[in-house]
Amino acid sequence: MRAVAVFPGPRVVKVIEQEAPRITEPDQVMLRMLDIGICGTDKEICSFEYGTPPPGDDHLVIGHESVAEVVGVGSAVERLRAGDLVVSSVRRPCPHPGCLACRSGHQDYCYTGDFSERGIKEAHGYMAEYVVDRERYMNLVPPGLREIAVLAEPLTIAEKALAQIFWMMQNRPPWLDPQARAGEQGRGLSALVLGIGPVGLLGAMTLATAGFSTYVYSRELPPNPRIDLVDAIGATYVSSQATTFPELAERMGNIDLIYEAVGHSHFALRALPVLGTNGIFVLTGVPGLQAFVETDPASTMRNLVLKNQVLLGTVNAGTDAFAAALRDLDAFRQRWPAAVGTLIAGRFPAEQAPELILGRPTGIKSVITFDTSA
Ligand SMILES: [Zn+2]
């Protein structure tokens, strides 16, 4: 079978032929991979800045944003059967008995850093025709979401963050309604998304669905299909080339939430001073090492204290976030069918993966497909 692999030694990214895996344990499932999304993490891995092959291997099969069809199950598998569609979670627990996060099934909060991640760190990924995995890491996908389920994994970033934001909002300013129904948690509040990549756009859709008055701020100027998508979901796009952070804050009023999805430390730091009273600043981007900048830690500290602010970092996601992502994808699809259709730029064969990953992104999300029936 074919797989897309990166070889850090000779610094090569290519399609390889390898033997298809087999079920060897009773809790395993055999997956026929359908779609695998490409993201910035893949680009970093294929530029040899990030990513580690499994111990003893000279290569890493990439791919972590997946949707697959179950084609075989081990004797102890209970929830799944052949024909089911699944999205796999990516991170696998560390082996340490003392890691309370991993031992309780919350490896996204792992203390030790010795977790593995399929397609990223010490475990092969999903950009292959067939994959064997364990039932417990599979998230069942309703058949109606087949076309967009590949977006579930990148959407979990926003879902994990929002679950914590809602919890904090419902437990902090005491006048907010703790019983607010889905779609109303953000009513009367404003949210600013930094960045217009897939994580930012999916974050904006999630915030708009939760009822926030949502702004998206990035460098790009119109015309741009990503800006069209912001318009289509009823959010407001503002370009950093035309409007400064203070001007933006003036326009938005109290900024209750900033959702950072650019991974650029200077840009994120420049946004901190406009975070509003009782505001929450969520960081999701992982910046590469960037030039040192002078900052003003005193005013940052003053604001955090005097305005009851929260600075929150979040990485990876657990089972609840996958369930929420699949629920929200269905909500997006019903609410904005045309816009959701534009999220996936195209489906391409595995042979095109290296150039798609390393080239300039064309649409919003490029997808590698092994589904010959599509
Ligand atoms: Zn990704």
Ligand SMILES: [Zn+2]
């Ligand atoms: Zn751990």
